[in-house]
Amino acid sequence: MSNEVTVTSRIQVMLDHYGLNANSVAQKLGYATNSKMYKILQGTEPSFPTLVDMLRSFPDVSSDWLTLGDGPMLRSEAGTAVATSSRAVSVRGLPVVNSGKVLAITVDKDGNDNLELVPIHAQAGYAVQHNEAVFVQDLPRYRVPGFEHGKFRAFEVAGDSMEPTLNHRDIVVCSYVDNWRLLVPDDMYVVVTTESVMLKRIRQRITDLDSEVLLHSDNRHRRPYPLDTADITELWRVRGYLSTYLPTAPDVTVERLWEVIESLGFDKGEVRRHLDENAPSHAPR
Missing domain, CATH: 1.10.260.40 (lambda repressor-like DNA-binding domains)
Incomplete structure (x- = not known):
């Protein structure tokens, strides 16, 4: 032997x-x-x-x-x-900030981590049973090119809070964030609590469990949502997405207008900011 x-x-x-x-x-x-x-x-x-x-x-x-x-x-x-x-668990001399729980995963016959998908209809159950191996075992499992090495999980997007960046029923592929101190500000994250699974943008690092984190939507009509850090059970950083939504062809007139603006020596970004700042409050954004 x-x-x-x-x-x-x-x-x-x-x-x-x-x-x-x-x-x-x-x-x-x-x-x-x-x-x-x-x-x-x-x-x-x-x-x-x-x-x-x-x-x-x-x-x-x-x-x-x-x-x-x-x-x-x-x-x-x-x-x-x-x-x-x-x-002692620490990174660069600082204690790791996370929920303190172990992530339940599944592996294939060769011992490689699977990529589990959490569809919309399963997200209420996932919020409650995310750490139960039996529940995770029943999730659909896939292999996605480019996401073979590491702990990844996919979540189906629900609602319009991240429009126009992401649409309802798009699928985000995420990597597991073990140490919340290392999250990347302004990136998009799937935030799991015992009550919900949310797709939001986090603009500041999390330094301790006693703080409050502000969750931002890309939809301008949604206000930032405050959440106690201690209520977070899992944090997943969005690394890519799958979508059946294909944008329409660009408006030729609008594209030509931007070409003229640039040919006159104006910066497109500055023009956009000027239009946003001076638009009437009732104008669509």
């Missing part, structure tokens, strides 16, 4: 001893997703840093047993004192 199989089988024995599964042990190890543990339990050899994480999180487990198969599983059974330690 190869060392790879031996190590993974011992990890399974260890998890059985503590009554843990891939999801719960990922949470204990401080991982953002359970994909790494799923792959290990399916036979992928764990990396050295992963073994170190396990030994730090399970200080009573013998390192000789886990890595080499020598001696008993528990250090106390060999008469060795059990050390305790904690695994």
Whole structure:
């Protein structure tokens, strides 16, 4: 039997001893997703840093047993004192800001992360059961070119809050944001709470759970929506979108007008800003 199989089988024995599964042990190890543990339990050899994480999180487990198969599983059974330690999670010396929950994911037969789609009709259930593996397992799964490596999830757009950028029933493909301190200001995000799934633009970084985040719509008729950061359960950054909406051909007269404006030496952006600032309040925007 190869060392790879031996190590993974011992990890399974260890998890059985503590009554843990891939999801719960990922949470204990401080991982953002359970994909790494799923792959290990399916036979992928764990990396050295992963073994170190396990030994730090399970200080009573013998390192000789886990890595080499020598001696008993528990250090106390060999008469060795059990050390305790904690695994501090930080980035650049600052504590990670997130919900503290592990992301439930699905993998294919080769252990690769799937891209799950959350359609509109499932979003109410997703808000409540997003962290339940059984619920996520039932979501449609796809492979999308350009989104094979990393943790991605797709959400169907509901409503008109992000028009004209995105339309109702468009599909946004998003990457999981583990550390909310690292979100990119002005980018678009899917914000999940226990009550809703919202597609909004976030203009400022989140620095702690005690703050309030302002969610912006691209639709000018929608006011910014304040939300307590502590109410967020998942944050997904929009990386692309799929749409069946095709814009109509450009108005030739309007295009010709812009050409004339530019030929006269005016900056198109400045002209647009001037028109917006001086338009009557009842004019469409």
